[in-house]
Amino acid sequence: MSISNQRLTTLSVSITLVFSLTIVRFFYWQILKSPEISKKALTQLYKLEKLSPKRGKIYTSDNYPLVQNQNIYSLSLYKPNLSQEPQAIINQISQANQDFSTKDSKLINMFTSDSNIKWVTFNTNFNQEQKDALSALDGTTFTESIKRFYPENDLASNILGILAKNNSGLQTGYGGLEGYYQKQLEGKTGYYYQAKDGQGKPLIAQENWLNPAVNGRNLYTSINRPIQYMASTALAKAVEKYQADSGSITIMKPDTGEILAMAYYDHDASSSASLQNPPISKLFEPGSIFKPLVMSMALDKSAISKNYICTQCNRPLTIGEYTISNWNDEVHPDSSIYDIIKNSDNIGMSHIIRQLGLNSFLDYYQKLGLNNKTGIDLQGEARPLVKQYWPEIDFATASFGQGIAITQIQMLTAFNTIANNGVYVQPRVVNSLGEDDKIINIKQKKQYSVYKPETISIIKDVLKYGVENGTVAKFKPDNLEVCAKSGTAQVAIKGEYADNQTIASYIGFSPCDKPLFTMLVTIDTPRTSPWGASTAAPTWYELANRISLLLGIH
Amino acid sequence: MFRRQYIFITIFIVLVQLFFSFYFNSQIINLNQRYSQINGQIITLEKSNQILENQYTQATSLLFLAQESSSSAYFPIQQNIDLSTELP
Numbered sequence: 158m159s160i161s162n163q164r165l166t167t168l169s170v171s172i173t174l175v176f177s178l179t180i181v182r183f184f185y186w187q188i189l190k191s192p193e194i195s196k197k198a199l200t201q202l203y204k205l206e207k208l209s210p211k212r213g214k215i216y217t218s219d220n221y222p223l224v225q226n227q228n229i230y231s232l233s234l235y236k237p238n239l240s241q242e243p244q245a246i247i248n249q250i251s252q253a254n255q256d257f258s259t260k261d262s263k264l265i266n267m268f269t270s271d272s273n274i275k276w277v278t279f280n281t282n283f284n285q286e287q288k289d290a291l292s293a294l295d296g297t298t299f300t301e302s303i304k305r306f307y308p309e310n311d312l313a314s315n316i317l318g319i320l321a322k323n324n325s326g327l328q329t330g331y332g333g334l335e336g337y338y339q340k341q342l343e344g345k346t347g348y349y350y351q352a353k354d355g356q357g358k359p360l361i362a363q364e365n366w367l368n369p370a371v372n373g374r375n376l377y378t379s380i381n382r383p384i385q386y387m388a389s390t391a392l393a394k395a396v397e398k399y400q401a402d403s404g405s406i407t408i409m410k411p412d413t414g415e416i417l418a419m420a421y422y423d424h425d426a427s428s429s430a431s432l433q434n435p436p437i438s439k440l441f442e443p444g445s446i447f448k449p450l451v452m453s454m455a456l457d458k459s460a461i462s463k464n465y466i467c468t469q470c471n472r473p474l475t476i477g478e479y480t481i482s483n484w485n486d487e488v489h490p491d492s493s494i495y496d497i498i499k500n501s502d503n504i505g506m507s508h509i510i511r512q513l514g515l516n517s518f519l520d521y522y523q524k525l526g527l528n529n530k531t532g533i534d535l536q537g538e539a540r541p542l543v544k545q546y547w548p549e550i551d552f553a554t555a556s557f558g559q560g561i562a563i564t565q566i567q568m569l570t571a572f573n574t575i576a577n578n579g580v581y582v583q584p585r586v587v588n589s590l591g592e593d594d595k596i597i598n599i600k601q602k603k604q605y606s607v608y609k610p611e612t613i614s615i616i617k618d619v620l621k622y623g624v625e626n627g628t629v630a631k632f633k634p635d636n637l638e639v640c641a642k643s644g645t646a647q648v649a650i651k652g653e654y655a656d657n658q659t660i661a662s663y664i665g666f667s668p669c670d671k672p673l674f675t676m677l678v679t680i681d682t683p684r685t686s687p688w689g690a691s692t693a694a695p696t697w698y699e700l701a702n703r704i705s706l707l708l709g710i711h
Numbered sequence: 712m713f714r715r716q717y718i719f720i721t722i723f724i725v726l727v728q729l730f731f732s733f734y735f736n737s738q739i740i741n742l743n744q745r746y747s748q749i750n751g752q753i754i755t756l757e758k759s760n761q762i763l764e765n766q767y768t769q770a771t772s773l774l775f776l777a778q779e780s781s782s783s784a785y786f787p788i789q790q791n792i793d794l795s796t797e798l799p
Contacts, residue, residue, distance in 0.1 A: 222768055228758055285762060308768035358747055360739075386773045 202352050202360075210344030212303065213373030213591075215317060215334055217382040218417075224317055224335075227306035229282040230299040234268065236275045238296035243269045246294060253290050257281045303328070313385050315421040315434040316378075316586060318536060333434060334376060334586065336536030341590055344373035375591035379415030384408060387703050388420040392678075395696040396422050399661075399683035405436045406700065407569050408676045411666060413601065414570065414582035416533070417674060436569075437538045440562040441679070444646025445501045445689070446664040447558030449616055450571055451510055452494060454521040457612040460513040467492045467505040474507050476550045481507050484645065494615075498623040498642065503557045510556035515547055518555070524607045525571040526581060527563055532602065533584045539564050558646060569664065569677040575616055575640070576666035576675045579608035617669050624665070628690050632698040637705055640672075641665020641697065643689040648682070658682050663693035667701055673708045676701065 186194065215224040232250065239246055247265055251258040258265065261279045268277045278300075283291070288299050305320045318333030330339040347370030352360040359365075388406040396404045403423040410417055419436055455461045471490035473482040481503055483489075489500050497505035510518060522528060530538045542562040544551065554560040566584055574581045583603035590597045608616075620640035624633060633639055641664060648658040662679040666672035676697060683692040769775060 221771075225765055225768065226761065227765055228761065285758060306765050308765065308772045310772070310774050312774065354743075358743060359750075360743060382773060386777075 203350055204353050204357075206349040206351060208347030208349055208370040209303070210346060210370040211372040212305075212320070212328075212344065213338075213342040213375045215342075215376045215378060217378060217380045217385070218588075219382055220377070221308075221382055223307065223309055223313055223378075223380070223382075225306045225308065227304045228285060228301055229304045230284070230288040230301055231278060232281070232283055232291070233276065233278040233298040233300065235296050235298065236268075240295040246296070249294065250291060253287045254281060254283055309382070309386075312382075312389060313380055313419070315436075316380065316416075316419050316535065330536075332537050333535050334378070337534050338374075338376055338587065338590075341374040342376065345371035347371070372593075374597075376587050377589045377591060377596070378586050379410065379413075379417060379588050380419075380586065381417040383707055384704055385418040385420065387700060387707075388418040389422070391696055391700045391703075392420045392422045395678075395680060395692070396424055399680055399685045399692045401661075401680045401683040401692070403435070403681045404696075405565055405679050405681075406676065406696075407436045407565055408674050408704070409569055409573055409584060411573055411576040411672045411675050412582070414573070414584045415588065416584055416586045419586075434535065434537055436565040436677075437533060437535055438564070440539055440541060440564060441660050442560065442562060442646040442649065443558040443568045444644035444660065444662065445503075445557055446568065446572070446642050446644035446662050446677075447561070448498060448501065448506050448556065448644075449575060449620060449642050450521075450525065451506060451513070451518070451556045452498065452619065453575060453608050453612055453616045454518060455509045455513040456494075456615055457521070457608045458513060458517045460517065461494065461509055463494065463615050465494050465509070467497060467502075467508055469508055470497075470502060470505045472504075474504050474553065476553055479550045481553060495619050495622045498619050499627045501557075501643070506556035507553040510553060515552055518552070519547075521607065524581065524605075525574060526583075526603075527561075527567055527571060531564075531566050531570050531584050533566055534586050538566070541567060558644060565677055565679060569675060572664050572677070573666070573675045574607050575613060575620075576672040578610055579606055579613045581605055581607050620665070621669050629663075629694045629698075632695045634698065634702045634705075637698075637702060638668040638670075639665050639698075639701065640667070640669040641694075643694050645687060645689045657687075659687040661687065661689035661692045663689050663697040665697065665701075667705060674701075674704055676704075 212226055214222045214226070216222050234243070234246065236243060247258075247269060257279070260281045264277055264279055268274055282304065283299065291297055292299065307314070307317075316333050318335030318337075319331050320328055320335055321331055323329040328343075330336045330342060335342065348366075348368045350366040352365060354360055388408060392404050392406050395401070401424065403421070405422075406418065406420045408417040408419075409415065419434070421433065421435055423433070452461075456463070467489075468491060470492045471488055473480045473488070475481075483503050484501060487500075488504065489496055489502055492500065492502055492505050494509075496502065497509070527541060528543050530540055532538075541564065544561070547555075551560045570581070570584050573584075581604065582601065585599070585601075587599055589599060617640050620642060621638070624630065624639050624641050627643075629641070629643060644662040644664070646660045646662070647654040648660060649655075650658070660679055660681055661683050662677065664675075664677045666675040678693040678697045678700070680689075680692045680696070686692055
């Protein structure tokens with residue numbers, strides 16, 4: 158064998174060996190290690206992106222959004238990346254956002270004075286414009302989040318509820334509509350499993366998996382914006398005028414139970430006021446506004462007739478150690494049912510409830526929904542206190558709304574039964590849910606008859622008579638037909654009635670025949686006068702007059 | 712002669728493959744870039760839309776209208792308007 162042949166053989170063997178080794182190595186990586194490496198490659202190439210849904214908006218009956226969304230940004234600074242002195246950067250940020258230096262003063266001090274603190278995230282929120290202006294600064298990082306935006310500011314805030322972070326750091330609705338419709342409003346988070354290049358840019362040539370986010374549903378409420386606005390302003394004015402602690406106004410559409418307005422005003426309002434909604438969450442003793450309900454029960458059960466005369470109304474009623482008398486200690490002998498309501502006669506009502514009997518009273522009490530929550534679609538509704546035992550005195554005082562504890566929405570819904578020709582309708586705020594282009598209507602849940610039409614006809618006459626001949630007649634505009642009743646309830650504190658605390662209220666509907674609204678006004682602890690007839694009633698009529706103009710009743 | 716033809720065909724195929732590979736790769740890169748741009752534009756438009764919507768609703772809110780329509784916001788017209796002058 159020649160030298161050249163030997164060399165050729167060596168070269169051939171070497172090349173074959175190298176190729177063989179390469180093939181073995183390829184076999185190892187591509188066949189044996191393939192599953193493991195494919196998995197690693199996928200995790201490096203593909204990235205799972207969370208797609209946040211947009212939270213649903215809340216609209217009034219005129220399709221005006223009471224709640225929308227807003228992008229906000231929180232700012233973080235990383236000291237080693239800052240191109241200028243920290244204080245100089247802080248000054249520039251303060252110029253862009255006036256609140257920054259006051260809201261984050263502690264963090265600013267710590268960040269500028271302590272050299273060990275390298276990274277800080279501030280509490281101040283920045284809007285898009287401010288973020289765009291500051292993004293050019295080196296060392297700044299902005300994190301986006303969604304916040305609720307209220308075009309009408311705090312209008313109907315008690316109905317809307319709030320959006321806040323829960324224990325897991327996720328945004329959740331609390332109270333009112335935000336809490337009740339949390340599932341519908343929040344939507345569904347989507348996921349995008351997408352191939353990305355080394356710079357993080359998407360590679361559309363690769364196969365991607367998309368599970369799109371489902372945006373939250375919009376809520377279309379029955380809240381009438383002008384009425385809500387008028388109620389809020391009238392209430393604030395009344396609470397200040399009568400030097401009261403707080404007040405509430407709730408207005409309902411009689412035939413459907415739709416809430417047209419629900420306003421609450423606290424004289425010492427705090428920042429957490431939007432979580433409070435006393436018309437649904439606070440129990441109160443309704444007082445004399447309860448009388449028409451009891452009188453209707455007695456008429457409906459034929460316990461008394463339209464011509465009933467209270468022959469025992471010439472003296473206070475004594476039950477055991479207790480004496481029932483009237484608010485002004487006067488007595489009204491031989492009162493008719495018209496006089497009993499007009500004079501707000503506690504003695505007369507006590508005799509009427511005794512004629513009715515406890516079992517019938519409890520039967521109607523349950524039918525009027527006073528034993529349970531109304532089921533209104535707002536989070537935070539309180540459960541009423543239900544008595545198991547009814548001593549004779551408690552039964553008698555129940556006739557004029559003392560010794561029972563219910564919510565204002567329960568009272569309004571029960572009274573609305575009179576306005577709605579004896580038919581109970583469940584109150585509600587949301588009429589429909591909107592999903593993209595689809596509208597889902599919410600059906601009326603509870604609707605049933607409580608009083609006979611004949612009963613309603615009589616009690617409407619009685620209420621109308623009371624309005625036109627009582628002390629409140631002077632507040633009533635001439636062209637307005639009203640069926641209403643005033644009330645002044647004492648406030649029980651630790652089992653005893655407070656001397657100087659009352660809840661003044663006025664409840665009614667207009668017009669009497671085919672009412673367009675039922676309204677309850679309550680003023681908590683008015684100091685200029687404790688009586689409902691001189692505080693809640695004028696507020697009721699002032700507002701009713703304006704609502705009537707708006708709804709075209711005149 | 713025969714071997715030269717083979718070599719030529721092989722080289723030609725490799726060049727064609729290289730050409731297509733570069734051409735479509737650049738297409739993919741361009742499309743990717745366009746996709747990112749459009750996506751960015753959509754997000755920016757959505758954000759500006761939301762800002763405008765918020766500004767519009769705030770400007771048409773009853774609260775804002777009530778503030779704007781308060782009597783203090785108006786001032787009397789100082790000049791007299793001569794209604795006798797005919798417009799040209």
